[in-house]
Amino acid sequence: MLEEETHTPLYIRISPKDNVAIVVNDGGLPAGACFPCGLTLQTAVPQGHKVALQDLARDEAVVRYGVVIGYALCDIAAGTWINESMLRMPQAPSLDALPVATQVSSMGTPLTNLTFDGYRNDDGTVGTRNILAISATVQCVTGVVEFAVRQIREQLLPRYPNVDDVVYLEHGYGCGVAIDAPNAEIPIRTLRNLSLNPNFGGKVLLVSLGCEKLQPAKMFPAGSIPIAQDDPYLVTLQDEDNVGFASMIDSILEKAERRLVQLNARKREPCPLSALVVGVQCGGSDAFSGVTANPAVGYATDLLVRAGATVMFSEVTEVRDGIAQLTVRAATSEVGQALLREMQWYDNYLKQGGADRSANTSPGNKRGGLSNIVEKAMGSIVKSGTTPIQGVVAPGERVIHKGLNFLATPASDFICGTLQLAAGMTLHVFTTGRGTPYGLAAVPVIKVATRNSLARRWYDLMDINAGRIATGEASIEEVGQEMFEQMIAIASGRQKSCAEQLRLHNSLVLFNPAPVT
Template sequence: MTGNRLKLRAIKVHDRDNVAVIVDDGGVSAGERLDDGVELQCHVPQGHKVALVDIPLEGKVWRYGEVIGTAKVAIPCGGHVNETNLHMPTPPALDELPLATRSAPSAETLEGYTFEGFRNANGSVGTKNVLGITTSVQCVAGVVDHVVQRIKSELLPRFINVDDVVGLNHSYGCGVAINAPAAMVPIRTLKNLARNPNFGDEVMVVGLGCEKLQPSTLVDDQPVKIYQNTEAADPQANVLSLQDESFESFADMVEGIMAMAERHLERLNQRQRETCPVSELVVGMQCGGSDAFSGLTANPTVGFATDLIVRAGGSVMFSEVTEVRDAIHLLTPRAVDAEVGQALVDQMAWYDDYLSQGQADRSANTSPGNKKGGLSNIVEKALGSVIKSGHSPIVDVIGPGERLRKRGLTFAATPASDFICGTLQAAAGMNLQVFTTGRGTPYNLPMTPVIKVASNSTLGRRWHDLIDLDAGRIATGEASIEDMGWELFHLILDVASGRQQAAADRLGLYNDLVLFNPAPVT
């Protein structure tokens, strides 16, 4: 991108591009000229594309140096290019992709950067110290919500080193085909959510008792210790079922959960922040409410920070299959080896099939807000989305609900839904998330700090108390991608250390967790 230090009316990314994105707040009106002399034929809103040359019928439209569509009608130079006058191209063929053909860019190891985290016995590190109460079935959600509020008011003030108590409620657990092959996705997601490093190895499960997903299933990699409402209750208890006959009333159930939680809080309260290297960070990168600036400002900023974290030995995940599918040809060459490249292809193929079974395709991804923000189709959106991955080699690919296996850059296959992606990245083990947005969203996760990056300064100013970093300064010429990438990197370290709170955490805004369940519901 040119013009990082110069205010431009429109931004063209690549020499091959025949469109540019309007920067001016309020857009550019008919008859006005861009910096290169192109006269607009009609009003083009901020973030939308203007044709820089005459584009004939069926002519290719180029952005990011890639074809994002073909013209349904002839589009004159200075015309507005949008979803109404573009045909969407077919996605890259999965059996023709180059695998692991690109050498990793040379980059010096980044040393000397640390953060203050909570080290766990299993070697992982948390950026928060949170008690997570896992539920095995939706039936108990109301009880857990009730108890969480009591824990917060009656118990939490006594444990000054514990940040919060979170009920991990969901809509799964019964009335489902528990043994269907695809049921492994929600089940392993729930198991791995409880192991998020911000929960400090203190796994606590509340169930009903008669559900298909038995509570003990969620802790089957460690000794199952059932809580019973007796004087000899096990202080190490990690599973409680409301139907246990030792409970004779709702009050008994509540007191039992609180008693079990108190033992977990006592252990969590012994954790203290200590200096940890950046190699212990596990950062999830996600975008939501994207606009045409996302691929110009916020996502390149994230990509720069991604490369810094990887150079420091840390772990970064990028996700959202439908926002990768149309740019997969740019990613498979970056795989560290052919096996990882093939794993990328396999995840794309699985999701193609999944969408086909639902009689949909990847075009269902783009939202009305995406289009209002200037994104014409999923191809354009994907090309701007994958920039979050930076330039580092892709060292691994994990399926939905699986845990991270390697340090470096990993593709964690998830749907693009903000809430499902966030839930799956948390299950994979992320201890902090960076979320870019152009349209704006109050999205946040209860167990993991979420840093929100605005793609345009209009949003950054309007949502000044909800946005943590305004990357729109790149488009206005006030900062470069490198400037913003370093600023984000330092912000990540501050938030991970507890020195600074993310905006949504300060406001106490949290979204529900949402499981991805591709299995049948009975």
């Protein structure tokens, strides 16, 4: 919009059914502000927060996105700011008797002959980066491996120009845990599949201490990647051959260089866009997330699916309240039942921990205008676009279906990102309204701002400004197309995301619902 127009009080109403809307203007609006429709604010309303569009009686449903996000705890006059303290959250929808696979939409016209420049692997996967990865069976080796990584980066990498980086897959697991408990398989298979990420070339350099519960043969049993004690890519620090710290480092560097020689022989080549695996996620969400950034991601998701690519959306608690919107989109009844199974598993998991889905929303979410998890979920789901859901991936498993997939993860940014990496993600799209410098070392992360003000303040941390949608400067389709084109450029190595340029990345965090002994 023109600069002078931005002073006009503006709100966004998603559905004709909505009896609330969110304030668009930077800094919010004062009491007395009058919208073009004639509605006058009775109270000041912060940016992104809800204003009542009509008088609401106590216990009356408050509707946004065309769904009930809560019930008024008191009478609310039109033009009044509505925040979380004024709402009673609805009960979680029942998982019984939901419609399944009843509204499978068209995939749309296929997008053919689209390519990106990637690194082909022997197993048929394609990486967007060429990275030497070092994994570990136990956190005890972290200090040694981090020292070795610094040496590799300084001494060896300059001699291998086709290798982008060396990454340590650090974690806090491996010993002091109930290694054979039923749910212990989740973190173990996560570590196994992290090492198989396409950006690592299909092999692993593994460092073991020697005495830990998670032995190499348990982490990589026969049938995954057979690893024996004499494996050229296994270093065991407690081996008698390692005499002193320097010997340990030399062992790691010697085996790392063998791997670097192999990786350096790889070259980018044109690959079909159908080989791309994209993970989409949101963090530090606000009320604009479901209006600007996430719908643009959904548009780009549809384009990727039409090109044959694989897209994963995640976060169980952030789809739980909209599960009926997803089961109807299941490509088959089996996919629909898998969705319900993962929802039920997580309901039980939260109950066992004495929590429920209401614990999801953070103080930042609420300051950004999201009153509860119901409202947050409605804005989160739209990242999935409109195409049928082809598969459901359990936590720690690899994605196997092309097209749109739901990966059942916690909503924690770090755990979700870790599980998406383990599932095979090679490119990440992350939307934020409150702002987060989130990044991952193993894959490029494209950051999308939901608001103009965030994009201006964090101009060197955000790759795309979706806030232009709220002010009418761009459409959802235009920003989604821009995002799609940027994905291809970054996947091809022609461009780096802000987080990648600044080498910003978060630690990996395993999801471990099993006991710690």
